[in-house]
Amino acid sequence: xxxxxxxxxxxxxxxxxxxxxxxxxxxxxINWKDGKVWSLVYHASEDHTEMLKKASNMxxxxxxxSPMAFPSLKKFETEVISMAVDLFGGDNRCCGSMTSGGTESxxxxxxxxREWAREKYPEIKEPEMVVPSSAHPSFDKAADYFGVKxxxxxxxxxxxxxxxxxxxxxxxxxxxxxxxxACDFPRGVVDPITELANIAKERGIGMHVDxxxxxxxxxxxxxLGNNVPDFDFSVPGVTSISADVHKxxxxxxxxxxxxxxxxxVWKHQFSVYTDWTGGIYISPSMRxxxxxxxxxxxxxxxxxxxxxxxxxxxxxxMKATKELIDGINQIPELYxxxxxxxxxxxxxxxxxxxxxLGDIMDKKGWHLDRIQFPNxxxxxxxxxxxxxxxxxxxxxxxxxxxxxxxxxxxSDGDAAIYGMVASLPDRNKVKDYIVNFLKSxxxxx
Ligand SMILES: Cc1ncc(COP(=O)(O)O)c(C=O)c1O
Numbered sequence: 001x002x003x004x005x006x007x008x009x010x011x012x013x014x015x016x017x018x019x020x021x022x023x024x025x026x027x028x029x030i031n032w033k034d035g036k037v038w039s040l041v042y043h044a045s046e047d048h049t050e051m052l053k054k055a056s057n058m059x060x061x062x063x064x065x066s067p068m069a070f071p072s073l074k075k076f077e078t079e080v081i082s083m084a085v086d087l088f089g090g091d092n093r094c095c096g097s098m099t100s101g102g103t104e105s106x107x108x109x110x111x112x113x114r115e116w117a118r119e120k121y122p123e124i125k126e127p128e129m130v131v132p133s134s135a136h137p138s139f140d141k142a143a144d145y146f147g148v149k150x151x152x153x154x155x156x157x158x159x160x161x162x163x164x165x166x167x168x169x170x171x172x173x174x175x176x177x178x179x180x181x182a183c184d185f186p187r188g189v190v191d192p193i194t195e196l197a198n199i200a201k202e203r204g205i206g207m208h209v210d211x212x213x214x215x216x217x218x219x220x221x222x223x224l225g226n227n228v229p230d231f232d233f234s235v236p237g238v239t240s241i242s243a244d245v246h247k248x249x250x251x252x253x254x255x256x257x258x259x260x261x262x263x264x265v266w267k268h269q270f271s272v273y274t275d276w277t278g279g280i281y282i283s284p285s286m287r288x289x290x291x292x293x294x295x296x297x298x299x300x301x302x303x304x305x306x307x308x309x310x311x312x313x314x315x316x317x318m319k320a321t322k323e324l325i326d327g328i329n330q331i332p333e334l335y336x337x338x339x340x341x342x343x344x345x346x347x348x349x350x351x352x353x354x355x356x357l358g359d360i361m362d363k364k365g366w367h368l369d370r371i372q373f374p375n376x377x378x379x380x381x382x383x384x385x386x387x388x389x390x391x392x393x394x395x396x397x398x399x400x401x402x403x404x405x406x407x408x409x410x411s412d413g414d415a416a417i418y419g420m421v422a423s424l425p426d427r428n429k430v431k432d433y434i435v436n437f438l439k440s441x442x443x444x445x
Pocket of ligand 1: 102
């Protein structure tokens, strides 16, 4: 049998060679620093990033699996949660943990409510959660992992926010949890959390707010005088919140928070095994080993920025967002979907193929995420985008003109693939197609 092409070298190579090779390998990566990428990277400033690297390096080898071995990491984690709880209107009875990201926080929330319901409502054998259709796929993932049925309710057609009546009607005797987003990824709108939480409270079930994306932005957007619906622990009935430090908290990647109003719910998050030959094993989240770097960098980010730092960044981001939204709305063929609350939004067109527009923008060096139902292009604004707003709008206008003049020339590239995938009625076929695509990306020869 043939060995794979790449195998462990017989002899190790020098540090210089390793780093040189890595420099070469990264040449094909997208260059996010020029502001042309609208997702994946959250960046406060060069100086802030350098500080995060130093903070992360100081705790590079440490492992938060054991709070006893590294009291420093325990202090950082406790204080990150404490600062976040306070930011989200919680009191000192709130509690929580740090995780590796939004997905892990949401997985932990669903695992926690499943265990909590097993104790509180033992008669429920097939637990369900009611979520708006805009909720992040991490909830589907959690449903798959933990055997909690996910009941999705279409969002309101006009506002794109969760449909309160629809969600109430979807509650059954098996429902243990309701979910809302602040804000959601597709449209950047905040669900009617107060109304949803009221219903959850009345029914004696959990209410989780997914503030992974907006958590570290919305409080400051509100302080700047914008209209932000209530979404945090100040809303009676909200029982837990997830918020990512590695998004608008401007921490290093691998840092999120999951917070609960009460310890009696949080306790169900932990996994404890008392009879292992390797000793008593307890872990607060999905992972065993928990790298110290992202925890330390999260703490450093929050301490270094403080309230005034976050406010300043939010001001820059909201100004750029407003300019972008105004500019897009001025192009007659395009419009923003819904009424985004912060710096995340999508836009589409009734007269042009929006994915074709995405392809033309790609050719001009931009990277806009494609989203669907309806097909649209997606943007998440960061401070480093402030300087390229005008260039973006100029290129966008040109791209629209180009499609109108040559509609036939633009139906290649990603548009064809995205268009095909979006329009296939058999979603299982789409799943197979995507899995095969991803497998092919990682397959070695
Ligand atoms: C609303 C929302 N929730 C959860 C997540 C998942 O976060 P992560 O990619 O850090 O796992 C995201 C990611 O964009 C998100 O937008």
